[in-house]
Amino acid sequence: MQNIFFFHHSLFIKRCLTFITLITAFVALNGCVSTLDENPYTYTPSASPYQDVENAQQRAVEQSKLLLVVLGAQWCHDSTGLAERFASKEMDLILRAHYETVFVDVGTLEDRRNITQRFDYPIYYATPTVMVVEPKTGALLNRTSMDIWGRADSIPLSEYIQYFSRFPAMTTAQKAPFINWQATDEEKAYNKEQALRLQSAYDKLGPMLALDLQGNTPQGLNELWKETKGFRTELQKTLIKRAELSLDSENGNGVNTAPALRHYNPFSWEQN
Known part of the structure; x- marks a missing residue:
């Protein structure tokens, strides 16, 4: 009787262990599936974005x-609007087929110049x-159209599809002007100086933005935001226009009449 009892008891334990193993495997498998279903287009903090x-x-x-x-942030509606379009079936197919995509979280306007300057772009302006x-x-193929993405949430999906389908179809000859493009020494010095000023504005805005995201909007945030936006928008506009004209000139499409490198007045806090 005792031997029979131990035999059945042992058999019961083995069956329980087998069942637990199956449950564990099922949970693990479900975990893998749910991970695959997560939206890959998110701005996640990283210890080493570069x-x-x-x-x-x-x-x-x-x-x-x-x-x-x-480069974007989860608090920015244009950044998340772009991520939502990327996650659409149509865009996801294009991106997976033709692009290696990396999302860089800028946090509350943290310094990412080492990333943008890797591709000869001074700083993120938006x-x-x-x-x-x-x-x-390392050639930047959309150098002359980057400014449109500052309003990414208002751009319809059809324009996303058209835009991101264009670059994989570029021929070697079409890429060549962008590969060979270089800023002048004067432009390089100017861009570096103005990028430093813009980052100083971001450094001032960042802590204020962090408080705002916690529900404690600090006094002066809106005014400082508008002041910085005006500066960065004009900088990017000039940068893109000069690149457009430079590329047109290289292609023999007219005289290069690039806008002057404007010098801006000090920020309000720089005057104190």
Whole structure:
């Protein structure tokens, strides 16, 4: 009787353990599925955003894809609006087929100049900032149209599809002007100086923005935001216009009459 009892008891334990193993495997499998279903287009804090971009660029080279770098933040409606369009079935197919995409979280306007300057772009002038890069050379293929993404949430999906379908179809000859493009020494010095000023504004805005996101809007935030927006918008407009005219001139499409490199008045806090 005792032997029979122990036999049945042992058999029962084995069956329980088998059942638990199956349940554990089922839960683990479900966990994998739910992870795959998560939206990959999110701005997640990273300990090494620059390394993330480097790694993505290397993968793009290895897979013969374009590199797509998006700098933005979860608090920014244009950044999240772009992420929502990217997650659509149509855009997701395009991005997975032709791009190695990396989202870079800028937090509360943190310094990401090391990333933008990797591709000869001084700083992010808006969130989101979208960079379409030829990964072997680091050439910025959408240099003359980056400003549109500052209003990403208002751009219809059809325009997203058209825009991001365009770059994979570019020929070597069409890419060449962007690969060969270089800022003048004067432009480089100017862009570096103005990017430093803009980052100083971001550094002042960042802590105020963090408080605002916690529900404690500090006095003067809106005024400072508007002042900084006016500065960064004009800077980017000039940068893009000069690049457009430079590229047109290289292609023999007219005389290069680039706008002057404007010098701005001090920020309000710089006058105190």
